[in-house]
Amino acid sequence: MYTQAALFASFVGLAASAVTNTNLQTVFPATSGTTALAAVKTISAGQSFDGEMKQWDRSPSTCNDQAEGGDADAVFLLQDGATLSNVVIGPNNGEGVHCLGTCTLNNVWWTDVCEDAATFKQNSGTSYVNGGGARKASDKVLQHNGGGTVAVKNFYAETIGKLYRSCGNCDTQYARKSTFTNVKVKDASVLAGVNGNLGDTTSISNSCLLNSAICWLYEGNSDGDEPTKTASAPDGKVCATSTIKTSGC
Template identity: 35%
Template sequence: MSSSSENLSSVGASYSGMSNYGKSETITSTIVVDSGKTYDGKGITIIASGMGDGSQAENQEPIFKLKEGATLKNVIIASPGCDGVHVYGNNTVDNVTWEDVGEDALTVKGSSSADAGTINISNCTASAATDKLFQCNAPCKVYFSNIKANDIGKFVRQNGGTSYKCEWYINNCTIDKVKDSIARTDSKSTKCYYKNLTVTNCTTWWKFPSSSQVSTY
């Protein structure tokens, strides 16, 4: 996605407080947002240097690490996307643009025994994800609202071969050019709920062990 004001507003973003729009900052290490804190970029573009090439190579560094309860908002992540945003539970991500998704746009971190709580992701735009946008590596509940995604492999994916439970709520999202699926899991306990979902150029929407795991709400 380009950084035009038209595209920024296309997912309902507010211009209030966007004093850094049109400005950029180059970083060489992950920006850590401490527990309970908020990083408000006010529209700034973040460019990573020396943290990864934005391919599917493993061990790239994340642009942002959100500790438990942290919030990220009003940020444009430029290419290379590296390993995107890592969240550690009960986080909010609002009005973030991934211009060119790297390994993943956002990963819910943890393990099968560590519940990451609730993640709210809203008013975001993401483009050019070779594989997935959102990866869940721990049990969690994720609310996706007002998101535009284009040219992706998958919208959301649970770590392959895992059986823990995730709950995904997909609301008012527009998704185009999907190579694999909207949502995919190997777990028989994970559930996906959706409404107001517009999907184009996608052969298979859901890859779940059972169709009963997906429903409208």
């Protein structure tokens, strides 16, 4: 069993050896074991769960390519105010993490994203993604279906579609906010997709984007239709940027 001190020291050592900016880890961590769950694991409201850097998966797998899944297809289901830390989520799941209210994800990694890595459903408030990373997502990594804010910091992603998407056609829509600080995205279609007509805003700062678009703006709806893209670059209002590098980082 890993102690908290040993886990922290291991994480710091990895981060120090493989970063582009302070606190940004760009090497996927080794796992300390594997766990396969027969059903989604629920973290109660206000509680914290430390996965001890094990790889967590579902058995049998709930991955069904890009078919939209529900809470039962996730590995972890976080109730309002829950925190999930030090977890590596494997490929055998349709929906990695579902947050029913605000949540905090600390040092959570997805090795091979199926449908979505994490879905945020809070009505209001702020959910945090601190550290961690994701790869091999044919579409979205962070899906924002609820309201409030998703704040992402020190996150790494490679070979993905969208790092973040504000839902373009949910039955209930919100003016969503997202922030990205010190993230590195490599070989992505786009970092963020947001709905300008619904009052969304996103800000991206001190980040590195390699072979990746910064943001796409959409005209969102609540009738289930595929949303229309209205812009393919930052406009300074719906999508604002500061200190973005596209090479040498």
